[in-house]
Amino acid sequence: MSSHSSGPVGVFTFRLNAVSNLSSPISYALGRLVGNVRTFPAHQDIVRQGDRPSQCCVVLRGWVSRNKVLEGGVRQITALHIPSTIPDLQSLMLPQMDHNITTVTSVEAGFIPHSALRHLMTEFPSLALAFWKETLIDGAIAREWEVNLGSRPAAQRIAHLFCEMATRLEHVGQADRIENALSFPWPLTQGQLGEATGLSAIHINRTLQELRARGLIEFTRQQVQITDLDRLTHFAGFNPDYLLSEKPGQSASLIDAYERAVASI
Amino acid sequence: MSSHSSGPVGVFTFRLNAVSNLSSPISYALGRLVGNVRTFPAHQDIVRQGDRPSQCCVVLRGWVSRNKVLEGGVRQITALHIPSTIPDLQSLMLPQMDHNITTVTSVEAGFIPHSALRHLMTEFPSLALAFWKETLIDGAIAREWEVNLGSRPAAQRIAHLFCEMATRLEHVGQADRIENALSFPWPLTQGQLGEATGLSAIHINRTLQELRARGLIEFTRQQVQITDLDRLTHFAGFNPDYLLSEKPGQSASLIDAYERAVASI
DNA sequence: CGTCATGTTGAGCGTCATCAACAGGAGTGG
DNA sequence: CCACTCCTGTTGATGACGCTCAACATGACG
Numbered sequence: 001m002s003s004h005s006s007g008p009v010g011v012f013t014f015r016l017n018a019v020s021n022l023s024s025p026i027s028y029a030l031g032r033l034v035g036n037v038r039t040f041p042a043h044q045d046i047v048r049q050g051d052r053p054s055q056c057c058v059v060l061r062g063w064v065s066r067n068k069v070l071e072g073g074v075r076q077i078t079a080l081h082i083p084s085t086i087p088d089l090q091s092l093m094l095p096q097m098d099h100n101i102t103t104v105t106s107v108e109a110g111f112i113p114h115s116a117l118r119h120l121m122t123e124f125p126s127l128a129l130a131f132w133k134e135t136l137i138d139g140a141i142a143r144e145w146e147v148n149l150g151s152r153p154a155a156q157r158i159a160h161l162f163c164e165m166a167t168r169l170e171h172v173g174q175a176d177r178i179e180n181a182l183s184f185p186w187p188l189t190q191g192q193l194g195e196a197t198g199l200s201a202i203h204i205n206r207t208l209q210e211l212r213a214r215g216l217i218e219f220t221r222q223q224v225q226i227t228d229l230d231r232l233t234h235f236a237g238f239n240p241d242y243l244l245s246e247k248p249g250q251s252a253s254l255i256d257a258y259e260r261a262v263a264s265i
Numbered sequence: 266m267s268s269h270s271s272g273p274v275g276v277f278t279f280r281l282n283a284v285s286n287l288s289s290p291i292s293y294a295l296g297r298l299v300g301n302v303r304t305f306p307a308h309q310d311i312v313r314q315g316d317r318p319s320q321c322c323v324v325l326r327g328w329v330s331r332n333k334v335l336e337g338g339v340r341q342i343t344a345l346h347i348p349s350t351i352p353d354l355q356s357l358m359l360p361q362m363d364h365n366i367t368t369v370t371s372v373e374a375g376f377i378p379h380s381a382l383r384h385l386m387t388e389f390p391s392l393a394l395a396f397w398k399e400t401l402i403d404g405a406i407a408r409e410w411e412v413n414l415g416s417r418p419a420a421q422r423i424a425h426l427f428c429e430m431a432t433r434l435e436h437v438g439q440a441d442r443i444e445n446a447l448s449f450p451w452p453l454t455q456g457q458l459g460e461a462t463g464l465s466a467i468h469i470n471r472t473l474q475e476l477r478a479r480g481l482i483e484f485t486r487q488q489v490q491i492t493d494l495d496r497l498t499h500f501a502g503f504n505p506d507y508l509l510s511e512k513p514g515q516s517a518s519l520i521d522a523y524e525r526a527v528a529s530i
Numbered sequence: 531c532g533t534c535a536t537g538t539t540g541a542g543c544g545t546c547a548t549c550a551a552c553a554g555g556a557g558t559g560g
Numbered sequence: 561c562c563a564c565t566c567c568t569g570t571t572g573a574t575g576a577c578g579c580t581c582a583a584c585a586t587g588a589c590g
Contacts, residue, residue, distance in 0.1 A: 050506075066408065068408065068409075068412050070412070070416055070417075070502055071502055074416050076411060076412040076415045076416040078408045078411040078412065079408075090401045090404070090405075093394070093397060093398045093401050094398070094401050094402070094405070096506065098405045098408065098409075098506060098507040099408055125390040125393070128390070128393040128394055128397060129358070129393055131397060132358060132393060132396060132397035132400060133358045133359070135397060135400045135401055135404060136355045136358050136359050136400055137359070138404060139355070139400060139403060139404050139407060140355075140359070140363045142404060142407040142408065142411065143331065143333065143343045143344075143363065143364055143407065144333075144363075145411055146341060146343040146407065146410055146411055146414055147333050147335070147341040147343065149411055149414035149415040149463065150341045150414040150462070150463025151335055151339050151341040151463060152335075153542080154542080154543075189570085189571065189572085190571075190572065191570095191571080191572095197415070198414065198415025198416060199543075199544090200543070200544050200545075201571095201572090202543090202544075202545080202546095202573090202574090203542085203543055203544070205572065205573065205574085206543095206573090206574090209573085237335055237336055241315075241361065241363060242363040418580075419580080419581075454532085454533065454534090455533075455534070456532095456533080464581075464582090465581070465582050465583080466533095466534090467535090467536090467581090467582075467583085467584095468580085468581055468582070470534065470535065470536090471535090471536090471581095472581095474535090
């Protein structure tokens with residue numbers, strides 16, 4: 001537990017320890033680098049396609065989306081990010097952003113200068129491994145979204161997204177489970193859900209009604225309730241393996257060993 | 266230039282230098298680790314979903330696809346890989362594969378044991394940065410595929426894939442350019458093209474005819490010819506920036522500096 | 531025998547339009 | 561200061577219509 005665990009940065013350092021298996025000194029140092037914390041309103045770009053950031057953004061509260069906008073104005077959401085992640089970490093290695101980072105809800109975000117991150121990476125080489133692993137998991141999620149967009153009909157596509165977000169939210173303690181039922185906040189409008197699934201807002205509306213009629217999900221404003229997770233999982237063809245290809249803590253040994261090996265040179 | 270540059274491993278070490286900006290000693294060492302080179306027939310899995318590989322696969326000749334198969338038997342191709350890449354590099358960090366690696370053509374592939382890669386990464390910490398960067402570029406390509414699958418109509422979707430592959434192939438010298446025309450090998454059947462774009466094989470067939478009728482592309486068996494790259498680029502809404510978010514050689518300074526910084530500890 | 535080609539049919543989904551519900555903000559009067 | 565209205569923008573809901581694309585044919589070509 002770092003001294004930051006109680007503030008807004010706490011969720012960040014907590015995740016670094018639990019999910020990314022970073023050792024406490026590294027996550028503590030990272031947490032201390034987060035500065036310039038401020039609040040963004042909903043539906044606002046934090047980073048834009050074509051930008052060349054000199055700092056990275058840490059999401060501390062709220063949801064953000066990765067998205068690209070086509071010439072015609074159509075927007076495709078390619079990923080959803082929940083708190084404690086660094087959505088534009090790639091700008092450290094790829095200077096020009098290929099997509100936008102946009103707030104979904106009101107968002108509290110902090111910033112870490114690239115220079116500080118680079119310095120910390122030379123001090124703790126295993127940090128690069130942790131970042132690489134984060135990127136690999138993002139990649140696995142992106143692949144599953146490709147399958148969703150390319151191969152599943154509308155109802156299953158929406159259901160699959162709900163399954164994925166339910167799993168990810170529960171994993172960071174932001175979903176309430178009672179037996180086989182799961183409820184969690186859902187800040188996306190039907191229009192945004194359409195942008196994420198490649199469907200029109202109208203068709204989203206009708207398909208949601210179908211899912212409700214089947215008794216698979218319920219909506220109370222800003223909140224989704226999955227009545228029977230097993231049924232929804234089966235309906236959507238959801239397999240959670242891709243979200244965390246290993247049990248938490250398992251890769252700690254690799255990262256620790258790497259740290260010791262480099263330090264001993 | 267390593268001593269391997271003339272053999273099949275040459276394309277691998279060449280790309281490590283040119284694209285990944287690895288220094289010659291590292292790429293030379295990596296090239297030496299490639300062993301057990303053998304040839305796979307077309308349409309065969311090299312690595313399967315659920316596998317826990319203990320080695321990584323280096324594609325030396327031919328094309329492979331990343332793909333996932335749904336319960337109903339529908340296959341979604343999420344990425345295409347051309348020679349000189351390591352498609353299952355992620356198995357170093359995420360032990361369980363979330364997707365299949367399948368040959369498209371006949372493929373020559375070599376293998377590097379995880380243990381050797383891990384050892385080399387402790388010897389050259391900047392190798393992790395290079396691998397991370399590769400993963401980030403893969404991620405940028407995956408995002409563009411998500412946009413393709415979710416937001417573009419059939420004709421533009423296919424045209425966009427042709428633009429992407431033309432650019433990537435030309436980048437490694439496997440496309441012939443004459444003025445504004447570009448021709449390159451195209452080993453995918455119409456069925457596989459459908460699996461990559463989320464369209465039925467029949468609709469692929471008809472849309473290809475439409476593209477031919479518009480004079481945008483021509484087909485000779487196993488070969489695609491883009492008659493006017495600018496026109497096709499405009500038609501598809503293709504912007505090549507995401508493929509290499511920087512000019513080759515630009516990130517060499519970061520990786521070199523990282524190598525020196527860690528070595529000087 | 532796999533791949534490409536071509537016709538027919540219909541389901542799935544997009545587009546356009548309208549309407550209700552709701553949340554702010556400005557102004558008004560109490 | 562608070563309550564009430566009016567206005568406006570956003571979201572969700574619903575109907576009518578048309579187009580894109582999938583499903584199931586059946587041949588033709590290597």
